[in-house]
Amino acid sequence: MNVIEAIHYRHSYRGKYKDIPVPKEDLIKIMQAGLDAPSGCNKQTTSLIAVDNPDVLKQLHSVIEPPVGETAPAAICVLTQRVNAYRDKCFAVQDYSAAIQNMLLAIVELGYQSCWYEGHITDDDKICDKMAQILNVPEDYELVCFLPVGIAESNPIHPQKKTFEERAWFNSYNQSN
Ligand SMILES: Cc1cc2nc3c(=O)[nH]c(=O)nc-3n(C[C@H](O)[C@H](O)[C@H](O)COP(=O)(O)O)c2cc1C
Known part of the structure; x- marks a missing residue:
């Protein structure tokens, strides 16, 4: 592929x-x-913790409510350090998003499946903080995303996406050539 x-x-x-x-x-x-x-500015603000120990996975799943990816044999937790790249510019979100997309592509290439679980764990109930505690994450890092990794039992559902023409143009807004 x-x-x-x-x-x-x-x-x-x-x-x-x-x-x-x-x-x-x-x-x-x-x-x-x-x-x-x-x-951004090669600050490398993203760090990662892979979890493949069933006991640690179990501990994580005990705080992820409602459960997601609970049958996956492994998961990767994405950590960020919200430091400024230059002046008052912090690119931590862009940094970890690029890292996550790279990992999702590698996951597919290696024959596994995953899902970018960020909204679910960073909502008001702050599941991410409970997960960070289980993984001994230091205070200056935030756990922002949970990626289950494993071989899928079924095929992923392809959601409806807007057409190319609705979102991408040449040379000027809404122009096709
Ligand atoms: C920043 C971000 C946060 C996301 N958080 C969640 C989430 O908490 N739960 C979930 O089921 N999917 C989550 N997703 C996955 C999106 O729902 C999914 O990418 C979108 O519906 C498009 O589907 P596709 O990934 O199959 O193309 C997230 C995606 C992004 C980029």
């Missing part, structure tokens, strides 16, 4: 996962893809 194919093939997977472990080498490849992402 080339990169363009992986981009088109990737979709959010919210179904069940097969009970097959993800080898550490694959988790390392996925995390390395995340760390290879660009970052």
Whole structure:
């Protein structure tokens, strides 16, 4: 699969996962893809924790309510440090978003599925803080995203997207050539 194919093939997977472990080498490849992402002023504000220990996964799932990705044999938690890249400009969100997208593509390329769970864990009930505590995350980092990783039992659903013409143009707004 080339990169363009992986981009088109990737979709959010919210179904069940097969009970097959993800080898550490694959988790390392996925995390390395995340760390290879660009970052504003190369500040590299994104850090990652892969979780493949069933006891630790269980602890995480005990605080993720309602549950998501609970059958996945592994997961990657994305951490950010909201430091300024220059003057008062903080690019932490852009940095971790680029890292997450790289990881989602690597996940697909390696034959796994995932879903970008950020809204769910960063809502008012702050599931992310409970997860950070379980993973001994220091105070100056925030846990912002949870990516289950595993082999899917079913196919991801392809949501309806707006057409190319509704969102992309040439040379001027709303122009086709
Ligand atoms: C910043 C961000 C936060 C997201 N948070 C969640 C989430 O909390 N729960 C969820 O089910 N999907 C979440 N998603 C996945 C989106 O719902 C999904 O990407 C969108 O519906 C388009 O579907 P696709 O990924 O299959 O193309 C999130 C995606 C992004 C970019």
